[in-house]
Amino acid sequence: MEVLIYLIPIAIFLGILGLCAFIWAIKSKQFEDLDGAANRILFDDD
Numbered sequence: 893m894e895v896l897i898y899l900i901p902i903a904i905f906l907g908i909l910g911l912c913a914f915i916w917a918i919k920s921k922q923f924e925d926l927d928g929a930a931n932r933i934l935f936d937d938d
Contacts, residue, residue, distance in 0.1 A: 917923065
């Protein structure tokens, strides 16, 4: 049970780190054009 003293803060820290990465991705507009890359691969740029 002593290991919970270490695991709970590590889990909370990793959760906050993941949330910060997700918020950064949204603010830097990583999810703006979801269909663009999928459509670009289908068409040639002649």
